[in-house]
Amino acid sequence: MEMNPGAHLDTAALENGLATIRRAPRAAGTVELIVRRPAPEEREVVAEAQLDPDAGLVGDCWLDRGSRATADGSAHPDMQLTMMGARAAALIARTRERWPLAGDQLYVDLDLSAANLPPGTLLGVGTATIEITDKPHTGCGKFVERFGVDAMRFVNTQLGRELNLRGIYARIVSGGTVRTGDPIRKSAT
Numbered sequence: 001m002e003m004n005p006g007a008h009l010d011t012a013a014l015e016n017g018l019a020t021i022r023r024a025p026r027a028a029g030t031v032e033l034i035v036r037r038p039a040p041e042e043r044e045v046v047a048e049a050q051l052d053p054d055a056g057l058v059g060d061c062w063l064d065r066g067s068r069a070t071a072d073g074s075a076h077p078d079m080q081l082t083m084m085g086a087r088a089a090a091l092i093a094r095t096r097e098r099w100p101l102a103g104d105q106l107y108v109d110l111d112l113s114a115a116n117l118p119p120g121t122l123l124g125v126g127t128a129t130i131e132i133t134d135k136p137h138t139g140c141g142k143f144v145e146r147f148g149v150d151a152m153r154f155v156n157t158q159l160g161r162e163l164n165l166r167g168i169y170a171r172i173v174s175g176g177t178v179r180t181g182d183p184i185r186k187s188a189t
Contacts, residue, residue, distance in 0.1 A: 008148025017091035028185035029110030032086040035100045043100035051128040071184040077131035084167035113166040122187035127176030
């Protein structure tokens with residue numbers, strides 16, 4: 001996976017992609033890519049993964065890595081699973097091979113906006129159920145290095161945050177299997 005194949009997109013090019021992002025399905029979409037992070041800075045694209053309420057995405061380093069968001073440095077349960085909109089990833093990363101550099105686990109063709117998926121929303125993904133949490137997902141210095149300053153600013157504008165262009169966090173409510181191509185849909189409440 002090449003870190004920076006050529007120039008990053010500028011703000012104007014990123015803004016031109018908003019119409020495509022806004023056309024993402026609202027009620028039901030598709031899992032486009034699954035990425036396991038076996039260790040920090042490592043990415044493994046997999047066709048199938050197990051989601052476990054205690055371990056997270058099995059084989060991912062979420063549990064071992066821990067979090068600065070907890071007092072004791074343990075893994076934060078509300079930051080167990082990360083999802084990024086496939087349309088935003090396609091725009092920002094420019095090639096599908098570079099999507100995993102964003103660091104998320106599930107790349108989905110679904111409207112991830114706060115208006116569509118507020119915290120507490122349950123989603124069926126494969127045979128698992130996940131719940132959207134209220135933890136903000138804003139990116140980091142690595143995101144800037146991989147996709148550019150304009151991309152970081154773009155995802156963190158007021159509109160970018162409303163649309164959750166950088167992605168969202170979820171926790172696993174009931175475990176199961178998720179495969180590339182599986183549906184992801186809002187659960188009836």
